[in-house]
Amino acid sequence: MKKRSRRIFMGLFEREEDVIGATRAARERGWRIVDVYAPYPVHGLPEAAGFARSWVPWACLALGLTGAALITWFQFWASAVTWPINVAGKPWNSLPAFIPVTFEVGVLSAGLGTTAVFLLAFGLLPGKTAVTPHPRVTDDRFALLIEEPDATFSAAAAAELCARFNAVETEEFES
Amino acid sequence: MVDRPTEELRPPWILGRKGLGDVTRDICDVFEREPTALWWAAFTVSSSMLLAGTLAVCYEIATGIGTWGLNKTVGWAFDITNFVFWIGIGHAGTLISAILFLFRQRWRTSVNRAAEAMTLFAVMCAGLFPLIHMGRPWLFYWIVPYPNTRGSLWVNFRSPLLWDFFAISTYFLISLTFWYVGLVPDLATARDRASGFKRKVFGFFSLGWNGSTRTWVHYESLYTLLAALATPLVLSVHTIVSFDFATALVPGWHTTIFPPYFVCGAVFSGFAMVLTLMLIARKVVHLEDYFTHRHVGAMCKIVIVTGSCVGLAYLTEFFTAAYSDNPYEQFVFLNRAMGPYAWAYWTMITCNVISPQLFWFKRVRENLVLVFLISLVINVGMWFERFVIIVSSLHRDFLPSSWVMYYPSSIEIVTLIGSFGLFFTAFLIFCRFLPMIAMAEVKGVVSEGRRHSQARPAAAPAEDLDLDVAEARA
Numbered sequence: 001m002k003k004r005s006r007r008i009f010m011g012l013f014e015r016e017e018d019v020i021g022a023t024r025a026a027r028e029r030g031w032r033i034v035d036v037y038a039p040y041p042v043h044g045l046p047e048a049a050g051f052a053r054s055w056v057p058w059a060c061l062a063l064g065l066t067g068a069a070l071i072t073w074f075q076f077w078a079s080a081v082t083w084p085i086n087v088a089g090k091p092w093n094s095l096p097a098f099i100p101v102t103f104e105v106g107v108l109s110a111g112l113g114t115t116a117v118f119l120l121a122f123g124l125l126p127g128k129t130a131v132t133p134h135p136r137v138t139d140d141r142f143a144l145l146i147e148e149p150d151a152t153f154s155a156a157a158a159a160e161l162c163a164r165f166n167a168v169e170t171e172e173f174e175s
Numbered sequence: 176m177v178d179r180p181t182e183e184l185r186p187p188w189i190l191g192r193k194g195l196g197d198v199t200r201d202i203c204d205v206f207e208r209e210p211t212a213l214w215w216a217a218f219t220v221s222s223s224m225l226l227a228g229t230l231a232v233c234y235e236i237a238t239g240i241g242t243w244g245l246n247k248t249v250g251w252a253f254d255i256t257n258f259v260f261w262i263g264i265g266h267a268g269t270l271i272s273a274i275l276f277l278f279r280q281r282w283r284t285s286v287n288r289a290a291e292a293m294t295l296f297a298v299m300c301a302g303l304f305p306l307i308h309m310g311r312p313w314l315f316y317w318i319v320p321y322p323n324t325r326g327s328l329w330v331n332f333r334s335p336l337l338w339d340f341f342a343i344s345t346y347f348l349i350s351l352t353f354w355y356v357g358l359v360p361d362l363a364t365a366r367d368r369a370s371g372f373k374r375k376v377f378g379f380f381s382l383g384w385n386g387s388t389r390t391w392v393h394y395e396s397l398y399t400l401l402a403a404l405a406t407p408l409v410l411s412v413h414t415i416v417s418f419d420f421a422t423a424l425v426p427g428w429h430t431t432i433f434p435p436y437f438v439c440g441a442v443f444s445g446f447a448m449v450l451t452l453m454l455i456a457r458k459v460v461h462l463e464d465y466f467t468h469r470h471v472g473a474m475c476k477i478v479i480v481t482g483s484c485v486g487l488a489y490l491t492e493f494f495t496a497a498y499s500d501n502p503y504e505q506f507v508f509l510n511r512a513m514g515p516y517a518w519a520y521w522t523m524i525t526c527n528v529i530s531p532q533l534f535w536f537k538r539v540r541e542n543l544v545l546v547f548l549i550s551l552v553i554n555v556g557m558w559f560e561r562f563v564i565i566v567s568s569l570h571r572d573f574l575p576s577s578w579v580m581y582y583p584s585s586i587e588i589v590t591l592i593g594s595f596g597l598f599f600t601a602f603l604i605f606c607r608f609l610p611m612i613a614m615a616e617v618k619g620v621v622s623e624g625r626r627h628s629q630a631r632p633a634a635a636p637a638e639d640l641d642l643d644v645a646e647a648r649a
Contacts, residue, residue: 035389036387040618056400079329100335101341104345107407111400115401118397132367138366138386140199
């Protein structure tokens with residue numbers, strides 16, 4: 001899927017408090033925040049940028065419960081239905097004895113499944129080429145990317161806003 | 176300027192007034208430069224130990240379990256001791272990475288990566304022992320419930336040994352996932368600094384990570400979930416290991432205190448091992464600013480707590496035996512403290528109950544040489560704990576005619592040495608090629624304990640911003 005090219009304004013910052021402030025100020029002006037790149041998860045930044053809360057916990061719950069339910073059924077089927085074996089006279093369906101394996105498999109499917117869902121949903125795949133707005137965003141710089149929707153957007157105003165928050169560099173590019 | 180004295184009162188976890196770039200440079204430098212002579216020396220020693228262990232295991236597999244000192248009374252001894260010992264070592268890694276994360280203990284950021292790696296290598300060492308104890312390790316996959324040509328004959332889901340298989344494989348896979356997920360942003364940092372072949376390798380494993388906040392939001396959620404899953408998991412693993420013993424009707428094993436007792440002991444021994452490793456590593460690779468006296472102090476305090484819990488468990492076992500009015504139970508405990516293995520029992524008490532009490536003194540916690548020595552003593556003590564539980568309970572059973580002594584054979588001792596070789600070789604390779612401190616996490620705490628007005632030049636919006644950040648942090 002080829003996206004329509006758009007003009008992006010980028011401000012580069014050195015400190016988390018600057019990028020949080022600039023992001024919040026840009027959002028208050030009604031500018032669309034494409035993304036904010038940071039070398040570590042900055043607390044308060046997703047809220048400042050207005051990004052939604054994560055849906056990942058729901059995937060985790062669903063996968064964990066599915067895994068636990070399937071293994072419970074499987075243990076019952078293997079121990080009591082397909083080939084019941086008398087182990088020290090214990091009942092065929094020894095549900096309490098199935099709890100440890102149910103728990104372990106529930107955790108396993110929740111953990112591995114959620115990680116797989118996360119990686120696939122964000123296209124984080126082995127060998128994928130990283131697209132970074134600036135080579136130092138994985139090191140010590142924060143990049144705020146604002147979309148320039150039309151001619152009413154003033155790059156000068158954006159540059160002025162970034163400068164107010166100690167931006168070290170500003171740039172415009174097509175994406 | 177709004178004055179916030181609390182920030183000044185709390186000393187920083189990372190010393191040397193590091194900036195974000197300094198963190199990247201200091202930590203990447205460890206694996207970007209050529210290995211030192213010290214590293215090569217350590218690698219030579221540990222890989223030789225690994226080689227010796229491999230030969231011992233090959234000889235054992237080719238000849239049979241008869242190469243060990245086991246007999247018909249003592250069917251579990253050295254091998255299972257090593258298994259429980261290594262599994263326990265692994266638990267501290269998960270405690271640091273998951274439980275301390277959920278409790279927002281930010282000092283963990285300096286140690287969690289290395290501790291998680293330690294967990295993985297310890298679980299590998301642990302898994303090796305039941306595998307070779309099977310006698311026919313090439314048929315190990317029979318424990319997996321898969322459709323087979325024998326019926327299908329399914330595994331026995333009522334058996335603690337099967338629970339153990341599920342617990343340990345889940346533990347390994349979840350620990351590996353947790354470690355790798357934490358590693359991805361740091362691999363991206365390493366990728367963006369490297370060139371040529373190294374850049375390709377880091378690029379392949381960093382999965383195209385670019386530090387986008389849209390991804391960070393979900394990444395943090397995933398990381399918290401993995402921590403929340405790993406927390407009950409780590410408690411379940413040693414609980415299930417203890418079931419291997421507790422569900423047997425052997426006096427000395429058949430007791431309900433085993434799960435909490437084993438979990439405490441595991442965390443206790445694991446922290447001792449993290450201290451041992453990190454105290455060496457901080458000197459060898461010069462990361463003293465990141466792993467400071469405060470980190471050591473915090474870990475020593477956890478050692479006091481878990482060590483005291485273990486001591487309480489030893490007392491409880493004796494009380495339960497005395498109060499049970501069961502002569503077999505009482506005999507086992509008297510035999511432990513005063514029988515032929517009394518030397519092992521009192522080694523255990525000295526190392527595990529008495530030595531960690533020295534950590535109550537600040538002077539001891541500040542003296543890193545002493546902390547290092549005590550951590551070694553605890554490692555020895557915890558190995559003996561498992562030996563005492565297993566061998567002293569088995570060697571004098573209900574029939575005095577079958578009472579025997581157990582002594583390890585040379586093959587068993589070399590196998591134990593080999594497992595240490597595997598552990599240290601893997602750890603050295605990890606230190607050599609991967610960031611051993613979680614950069615993306617340390618960067619989040621470098622500015623702690625530093626007033627923002629000091630941390631940057633005076634700028635027009637400084638006051639509003641400080642308030643914003645304070646709100647965001649709150």
